[in-house]
Every structure is written in structure tokens, then in C-alpha cells.
Amino acid sequence: MSTPAPLKPVTVPDLAQARREGRRLAMLTAYDAGFARVFDANGADIILVGDSLGMVVQGHDSTLPVTVDDIAYHVRAVAKGLRRALLLADLPFQADATPERALEASTRLLQAGAGMVKLEGAGPHKLAAIRFLAAREIPVSAHLGLTPQSVLRFGGYRVQGREAAAAAQLRADALAVAEAGASLLVLECVPSALAADITQASPIPTIGIGAGPHCDGQVLVLHDVLGLDTGHRRPKFVKDFLAEGGSVAGAVRAYVEAVRDGSFPGAEHAYD
Ligand SMILES: Nc1nc(=O)c2c([nH]1)NC[C@@H]1CN(c3ccc(C(=O)N[C@@H](CCC(=O)O)C(=O)O)cc3)CN21
Numbered sequence: 001m002s003t004p005a006p007l008k009p010v011t012v013p014d015l016a017q018a019r020r021e022g023r024r025l026a027m028l029t030a031y032d033a034g035f036a037r038v039f040d041a042n043g044a045d046i047i048l049v050g051d052s053l054g055m056v057v058q059g060h061d062s063t064l065p066v067t068v069d070d071i072a073y074h075v076r077a078v079a080k081g082l083r084r085a086l087l088l089a090d091l092p093f094q095a096d097a098t099p100e101r102a103l104e105a106s107t108r109l110l111q112a113g114a115g116m117v118k119l120e121g122a123g124p125h126k127l128a129a130i131r132f133l134a135a136r137e138i139p140v141s142a143h144l145g146l147t148p149q150s151v152l153r154f155g156g157y158r159v160q161g162r163e164a165a166a167a168a169q170l171r172a173d174a175l176a177v178a179e180a181g182a183s184l185l186v187l188e189c190v191p192s193a194l195a196a197d198i199t200q201a202s203p204i205p206t207i208g209i210g211a212g213p214h215c216d217g218q219v220l221v222l223h224d225v226l227g228l229d230t231g232h233r234r235p236k237f238v239k240d241f242l243a244e245g246g247s248v249a250g251a252v253r254a255y256v257e258a259v260r261d262g263s264f265p266g267a268e269h270a271y272d
Pocket residue numbers: 051052055056063146148157158159189221223224230233234235236237
């Protein structure tokens with residue numbers, strides 16, 4: 001019996017380095033130490049404690065009920081399972097309503113074990129929060145396109161950026177979040193051509209979910225990568241990797257491999 005070789009943990013600068021080297025990033029959500037451990041051991045680069053937990057763990061039909069306490073609880077659990085992957089934590093609904101609230105929530109999440117926080121949108125308050133956090137040594141990921149915390153305004157979970165004006169706004173927002181200091185950008189449910197254009201224009205790496213194959217990485221929710229029925233409508237962009245992987249570990253290996261070699265997402269998982 002030998003102890004496993006020490007793993008080099010994924011750091012924030014590694015994200016930009018991966019993009020420069022053309023290595024795609026594979027990200028998954030996890031909510032507990034058990035899954036986090038298996039995801040980490042099988043190659044996931046980033047583990048997200050997403051506010052999607054409101055839907056897939058708590059059973060709500062939106063992410064709005066999730067609190068900072070909820071995210072912090074799951075961050076503590078997930079952190080115990082990680083050796084290599086970067087731990088990203090969502091700022092839940094209204095935790096980013098003011099820069100001061102965002103700083104307090106983010107500090108708690110970093111102290112609970114996260115390495116970066118993510119917030120949705122690029123409105124004036126959101127850009128101010130990104131700027132405030134980045135200036136205070138808190139790595140930030142932005143999240144644009146279908147931002148689930150905007151579900152009441154959107155009137156449902158709809159593809160974003162289909163019209164020319166909306167696409168131009170999204171492109172401008174992507175540049176603005178990077179300028180404000182974000183180090184990563186999640187693009188959710190946008191047409192593939194728009195995500196490709198934004199990825200090319202963006203100074204920071206992009207991670208797609210329902211954003212086609214031309215992003216610098218991909219993310220899926222744990223339940224979706226394993227084909228679980230969550231009781232909610234199954235989005236077009238998900239793929240059940242358990243079928244081909246044969247086990248949870250095998251599913252993660254298949255997902256990571258497919259992201260790295262560019263075979264996932266296929267045209268059937270994208271919007272045009
Ligand atoms: N299990 C799960 N997976 C997710 O990816 C996810 C969650 N839960 N909860 C939080 C948000 C909500 N998300 C969603 C939910 C529904 C659609 C959806 O039904 N999309 C339609 C688009 C219809 C259209 O405008 O054309 C689809 O058919 O894919 C997309 C993203 C993504 N996030």
C-alpha cells in the first residue's frame with residue numbers, strides 16, 4: 001500500500017492557463033462529500049455548489065428559496081470530498097443585492113471552503129458587486145444568459161439571446177463582467193453561435209450549459225449527468241452519462257472525457 005501521489009489542486013490562475021493551452025474545463029455540481037469525492041477523483045476540474053440545490057435537493061420549483069446558510073452547509077460538506085477540484089459556490093437569490101451583502105456572504109462561503117463565488121447577471125448592482133468582491137481578493141465567476149434567479153421576470157426557463165438586440169446586450173454584458181473583475185463566465189441556455197462569439201471576444205474562460213460546444217468548458221447538474229428524474233422538465237442540454245459509464249465513477253469519467261475531447265455537447269444538446 002502506497003499513499004496516493006499528491007495532486008496539484010486546480011487554482012484560479014489555472015482556469016486562464018487551461019484556456020490558453022486549449023484544455024477544456026469539466027465542471028459538475030455536487031451537494032455533499034460523497035459525490036464530491038467521486039467527481040473529484042474522476043477528473044472534474046471544478047465542483048459547483050449550485051443554488052440548483054433548491055430544486056434537486058430541496059424539491060422547490062425554483063432556486064429562489066435557497067439561503068446563504070443552505071449554500072454554506074453544502075460547501076462545508078463538499079469541501080471534505082475534494083482533493084484537486086476548485087470549489088465554486090453560488091451566491092443565492094439577493095445575497096448579491098448590495099456589495100456589502102455580497103462581501104459578507106462570499107466571506108462566509110470562502111471560510112466554509114469555497115475557492116470562488118458565482119453570481120448571476122450584469123446589471124449595475126451586479127457589476128458593482130463583482131467589482132467590490134474582486135477588489136477584496138474574492139475570485140468571482142459571472143453567470144449570464146438563462147439566469148435562474150431571474151425566472152419571475154423571464155416568466156419561465158427560456159433560451160436567452162435569440163433576438164439580435166438581446167444577443168448584442170449579452171455580448172456587452174460578457175465584456176462588462178470581465179472588465180469588473182470576474183475570472184470565469186458561465187453561459188446558460190444561449191444559441192451556440194452567440195456563445196461561440198462571446199467566447200472568442202471574452203478575456204476570461206467561458207463555461208457553457210446549453211450553450212453549444214464552443215465554450216472553454218461545460219457544466220452539468222449532478223442529477224442530470226446521472227439521468228435522475230428530478231420531477232422537473234428535463235432541459236434539452238442534459239445527457240445521461242450513467243448509461244454509457246456503467247457506474248457513477250464511470251459516468252463522470254465519460255462526461256469529463258467527452259467535454260475534454262469536444263464530443264459533448266452535440267448538436268442535439270444545443271440551441272440554434
Ligand atoms: N436538474 C437541473 N438542471 C439544471 O440544469 C438546472 C436545474 N436543475 N435547476 C436550476 C436551473 C434551471 N435550469 C433550467 C431549467 C429548465 C430549462 C428548460 O426547460 N429549457 C427549455 C428551453 C425552452 C426554450 O426556450 O426553447 C428546453 O427545452 O431546454 C433550462 C434550464 C438550469 N438549472
